[in-house]
Amino acid sequence: MARRSLPPLNGLRAFEAFGRHGRMTLAADELCVTHGAISRQIRQLELHLGVALTEGPKSRLRLTEAGLRLAQGLTEALDQIDAVLPRQVQAEPRTLQVSCLPTFAMKWLIPRLPAFVAQHPDTPVRISESSGPFDFRADGVDLAIRMRGVEPSPDADVTPFLDHYIGPVLSPELAGGGPPTLEALGRLPRLHTRTFPGSWTEWETQAGARLPPAPIDREFDHYFYMIEAAAAGLGVAMGPWAFVERDLASGRLIAPLGLIRGLPRVCALTPRGQASPAARRFRDWLVAAGAASPPPPGAV
Amino acid sequence: MARRSLPPLNGLRAFEAFGRHGRMTLAADELCVTHGAISRQIRQLELHLGVALTEGPKSRLRLTEAGLRLAQGLTEALDQIDAVLPRQVQAEPRTLQVSCLPTFAMKWLIPRLPAFVAQHPDTPVRISESSGPFDFRADGVDLAIRMRGVEPSPDADVTPFLDHYIGPVLSPELAGGGPPTLEALGRLPRLHTRTFPGSWTEWETQAGARLPPAPIDREFDHYFYMIEAAAAGLGVAMGPWAFVERDLASGRLIAPLGLIRGLPRVCALTPRGQASPAARRFRDWLVAAGAASPPPPGAV
DNA sequence: GAAGTTCTGTGAGGTTTGATCACATGGCTC
DNA sequence: GAGCCATGTGATCAAACCTCACAGAACTTC
Structure with a gap:
């Protein structure tokens, strides 16, 4: 009987977010609920599966081996769902499209994004996550965030904004x-x-x-x-x-x-000589935000 | 904001089941709910996505292009989730493991399975779905259902039970x-x-x-x-x-x-000369059930 | 063409799930 | 041991979801 007995899907989603963030509190933020909700969902899921997914002291929770495997598979599956979802309408053409490395988006960009939105309330921003190559025109990308060494790029202006x-x-x-x-x-x-x-x-x-x-x-x-x-x-x-x-x-x-x-730095890429005004504003903000990010203590 | 706005997952699951079965009633059976629940879930989902997923008269519903694409992607994603789920315990060793072609399981085997269970209440059966190659030992399969021509198999006894x-x-x-x-x-x-x-x-x-x-x-x-x-x-x-x-x-x-x-027929495969008693019972039942299945009217 | 079949749509009402708030708890740092 | 940070949990409430029963639509059959 096919997949009659999948565990509660909402629990899986909660656990997947926890897996990526490593903290229930952050997962809760992402899903716009309280940490308590995530806690219950995950406990429920562990109960259903009969397998421990987390371990360690409450204040320093980690994934078990089984949890890690599950979380990775879920991330892939949910990404796939996201990809096949019919998009009602493309975001408005004037929205600034930023293509960003997934983990950098999650750990650095998104936490700082509210500051940009506050400063530029009229510039709607949409972050899409991708680590691969991209095409400014074909993918509708106004600005991309990637790791780059010093080599020049043929069709992009490269602005490093954060040391690595x-x-x-x-x-x-x-x-x-x-x-x-x-x-x-x-x-x-x-x-x-x-x-x-x-x-x-x-x-x-x-x-x-x-x-x-x-x-x-x-x-x-x-x-x-x-x-x-x-x-x-x-x-x-x-x-x-x-x-x-x-x-x-x-x-x-x-x-x-x-x-x-490290040698490569985190860089903002804009189409050569054709950055839109919004993209320029975003790039300038990135540079400022990068400068404001404290380097590691005692780094060389 | 990664996947902050996935639609309700339960709705996706309902729609995926509907996509496979083509009828809400059957999807409802699979998920052990009433057809009304499925109807609401799908309507809700369409509303959320702003895209029509079904079309046609109520009594003869079909998937739209968008619906077909979504359903296929969801099947893949849910299969993936199913695959990465940690299994609490393997089914009891005495459970009869049957590996079956997915669509054949859904459309022919599972609807008839209650009859087998009724006749053999002490023989627990577990159907797993697979269309690829398999290994009796490694995969713990007692009996497999596959399409076969007349060619003999080196390490399996092949029993055709249904014309194709x-x-x-x-x-x-x-x-x-x-x-x-x-x-x-x-x-x-x-x-x-x-x-x-x-x-x-x-x-x-x-x-x-x-x-x-x-x-x-x-x-x-x-x-x-x-x-x-x-x-x-x-x-x-x-x-x-x-x-x-x-x-x-x-x-x-x-x-x-x-x-x-057609030339190939639907066959039961058991390990050569080593079919377990339960597998033999199941095979005999398949032959009987196959003989009882009416051939298409006017077939050659 | 009237009755029967087979699906899906839907209003009303009940149950379950899930979220919140507030506080408890456990581990750590200083 | 005071203070901090993150998770666990009891009580409570809201929303989501399911069921039941009936209605309606398309088709078939007599």
Whole structure:
């Protein structure tokens, strides 16, 4: 009997949001409900499945292995639903279309967006999430946010607005009490993302370090799941500052070797010489917001 | 704001079931609710999306183009969710595991299953849906239902239990008033399924007919969506009798050229010489149920 | 063409689900 | 141990959802 016994779908949605954010409070914000609602939904879901999806102390919750697997699958499935949904009408043509890296949107851009909206109430903004290539014309994108090195782009004006600090991060539990040496880290499982497979190499280059091959390599589709996996103690991730700032502050993650400035920076791309006025305003705001973002303490 | 505005998920689930079955009543059965609940859910969903998903007279409802696209995407997404769900415990080892073609399960097997359960109350059965290859041992399958020609199988005992009658089917509207000739059908868009790409060729061979290339070819992942597409007037499908029996009876579809016996038959596969007693009982019941299924009227 | 069949649409009413608020609890930091 | 932060939970209320029963629409049958 086909899929007669799917668990409550609203619970799945709540859990998926929790999986991406790693905190019920943030998931609750995204879904516009209180943290209590999320808490109940997830508990209900765990009860239904008979499997623990979260573990650890209440104030520092992590995903279990089963939870991580489920959350990743759900993200994919919900993305697919989102993609096949018939769009009633395209957003008004005058809306500023911003194409942004998914995790950067979630962890950096969206929390700061209200400030832009407050300053420019007449400029409606729509964020779409994508990490792949794009076409300004075909995709109706006014401004894109991507990681870029210094190489020039043929058909885009590139404005770096945020430095990119990276370094190995892991959970305090996994680090144990041992000395936080390069060698110790090298012996732990290493986590990667599909979107930026070169981050470890980049870090080695920038840091002038050299790591032995990892005992285990594990790849994730998204940064946020890699970070949750690191928090769950599954291995060492190459964490960009903008994405792990809160987790470092709260102690969910630690960066024993510190963070160093990476070569690519976060950049705003606009069509060469043709940025719309709204896109220019948004770009200027990005530069200001980037400058106002504190760099990691003690970064090189 | 990632996926802040997904429509009500329960509505999506209801619509997806409706999409597969083509009738609210059947979708309601699957979800164990009344047809009224499904009706409201779908209406609600259409309202939310601002797009018509169904059309046609109330007693002969069809999917719109948008509805078909959405339903197919949802089936895929919900299948994915089902696949990543952590399984609490595997079904008890003594449960008879039957691997069945998805559409055959939905349209033929599941409606008849209560009869088996009534006859064999001590033999718990679990149907899993799959159209691909399988491994008796690795997948824990006791009996599989697949389409097979006459060729022997190296490691399975093959028991045909149902003849396979096929023929071109289409909606009465698409047929119009014209004469139901081979030529007229050949000029209409032709529908295919990914799982049985050869059905048209097979029919041509068996019928001794020869069709010109279709003006449009369109492929679907599942038989049930191909059938819904045919009902919606999108083209001509190669309909197996077991799947279109009800639709032919109700007049939602017509088979102007009749149905002929196809070469492959629906077969029960058991591990060579190692069928469990329960699997043998199930196989015997399949043979009886197949013999009791009326062949299409006037079939060759 | 009247009665019967088979679906879906819908009003009224009840039940369940789910959200909120406010407070409790547990782990951490300082 | 005071203060902070995040989650868990009891009580309560609102909204979502389902059922029942009946109505209506399209078709078939006699």
